[in-house]
Amino acid sequence: MPDLQAAISKQQIVRHLAVKFNADELSLADWSMTKLNWKASNTVTDALYRITGKVLVDRMTLDWSFILKVIIPAPETDDPNHYCYWKREPLLYQSGLLKTLPEPVRAPQCYGVEQGDDGTWRMWLEEITEHLDGPWELPRYGEIAEMLGQFNGAYLAGLPLPSEPWLCRGFLQSWTHECDKYDSGIARLEETWAQSRVKELLPEGTFERYLSFCQNRELLLASLQKLPKVFTHNDAWKPNLFPSAGRGLTMIDWSNCGLAGVGEELGRYYGLSLNSDLGHLPDKRAFADDMAIRYCGGLRKAGWRGDDRLAKFGFMASAGIRCGMMFPSLFEQLSRLPETDEVPAKWNERCAVALHLLELAEASIEMAGGAT
The missing domain is CATH 3.90.1200.10 (Aminoglycoside phosphotransferase (APH), C-terminal lobe)
Known part of the structure; x- marks a missing residue:
């Protein structure tokens, strides 16, 4: 995680926050990044990170958070016909298709998709905070x-x-x-x-x-x-x-x-x-x-x-x-x-x-x- 955190710039975060808050001007305050304790069930997801902080928008200080999902190249799934084609989710979010899902289903909002120099894809996603803990009835x-x-x-x-x-x-x-x-x-x-x-x-x-x-x-x-x-x-x-x-x-x-x-x-x-x-x-x-x-x-x-x-x-x-x-x-x-x-x-x-x-x-x- 330290290498990834060092690779993320303040300018990147500001760019994605501008999309999140639909604001042309904002000022980033403090921010932090934590790797989530989560194990992927496929070979294409490297890790999930939670990035949080504060931002000044229209003279108001607001809390914000992103879930950063990192997708890694997986040659064994480099085929659109494979059930877990490794590029599918980044391409999906780039396409805007998930913005048109019919009710009552929705996907997390995406504030940016980018590809790193190492070939990985990074998706800056909405953090879903409403969930039901414990076993379901x-x-x-x-x-x-x-x-x-x-x-x-x-x-x-x-x-x-x-x-x-x-x-x-x-x-x-x-x-x-x-x-x-x-x-x-x-x-x-x-x-x-x-x-x-x-x-x-x-x-x-x-x-x-x-x-x-x-x-x-x-x-x-x-x-x-x-x-x-x-x-x-x-x-x-x-x-x-x-x-x-x-x-x-x-x-x-x-x-x-x-x-x-x-x-x-x-x-x-x-x-x-x-x-x-x-x-x-x-x-x-x-x-x-x-x-x-x-x-x-x-x-x-x-x-x-x-x-x-x-x-x-x-x-x-x-x-x-x-x-x-x-x-x-x-x-x-x-x-x-x-x-x-x-x-x-x-x-x-x-x-x-x-x-x-x-x-x-x-x-x-x-x-x-x-x-x-």
């Missing part, structure tokens, strides 16, 4: 599902789809094929499922069901491409969502955004929520049904009058495909657990999530005309 997840439906539905009800070439087109194809690089094939071996620990964790017949899913996965991916297209965030989960008291929803981290089939946004949100916060739910199918109803309600609120089955297929297929990542991950971790150690109780919860997602995948395969 279950109804909150449904409220957000409805808002995601409103957001997506606006593009089905007349709002033009963006067409920029750097938007992601085929998030799930890129993401699943990237996950395949780390799949040793352990979940497709019969001897893996014959282990006593696996038999205790998963019901008989799951191996055959998983193999059937693998054989039909490409069918699901191809079927998702045929759905009506909407503009999507593609990484909607609790750390990136800031619901407000006025029922608005601020979404941060737009590096995966693009065009996807209706319902895919909900599937991503649902799968991530189960994996991170809600794996303990005893009746996951009822929860999935409620989420689908709320999302379709949002689509209707936005003005879409299409077939809800299309959205439900998009939801179930995109959520269900996640099981193809979960089972291999579970078995890889289990193989590293000493035979003398007890399997942690948390594993029953994770296996229940994987099985539930497999059920959603099977239902969507049947809807797509594939084997069950």
Whole structure:
């Protein structure tokens, strides 16, 4: 951080403050910079910094803050078709596209985008201060599902789809094929499922069901491409969502955004929520049904009058495909657990999530005309 702080000039800060306060003249007082204790979930975000200080505007001394997001070159994602194309978010903010998002969704305001001599990009963003600390109550997840439906539905009800070439087109194809690089094939071996620990964790017949899913996965991916297209965030989960008291929803981290089939946004949100916060739910199918109803309600609120089955297929297929990542991950971790150690109780919860997602995948395969 010291090197970055030394590279930031007073003139830079003044320039971005002029945008923030819409002022031609202002005087910068003291300022400070702190690196946030935050770990990126992708390879393109280097760090987040909070820059704060005071400024004199029209004879008034005002407090101000920025979030400075630093994006680093990532050759492995230097392709607009990659789900995490490293230049996407800086280009997105430069384009102004996020200023035209339909209600109730918004993105943080951007006060400047610049590229450093080292090839990194720096985005000077609004600090979002309104957020809900602690665990969410279950109804909150449904409220957000409805808002995601409103957001997506606006593009089905007349709002033009963006067409920029750097938007992601085929998030799930890129993401699943990237996950395949780390799949040793352990979940497709019969001897893996014959282990006593696996038999205790998963019901008989799951191996055959998983193999059937693998054989039909490409069918699901191809079927998702045929759905009506909407503009999507593609990484909607609790750390990136800031619901407000006025029922608005601020979404941060737009590096995966693009065009996807209706319902895919909900599937991503649902799968991530189960994996991170809600794996303990005893009746996951009822929860999935409620989420689908709320999302379709949002689509209707936005003005879409299409077939809800299309959205439900998009939801179930995109959520269900996640099981193809979960089972291999579970078995890889289990193989590293000493035979003398007890399997942690948390594993029953994770296996229940994987099985539930497999059920959603099977239902969507049947809807797509594939084997069950």
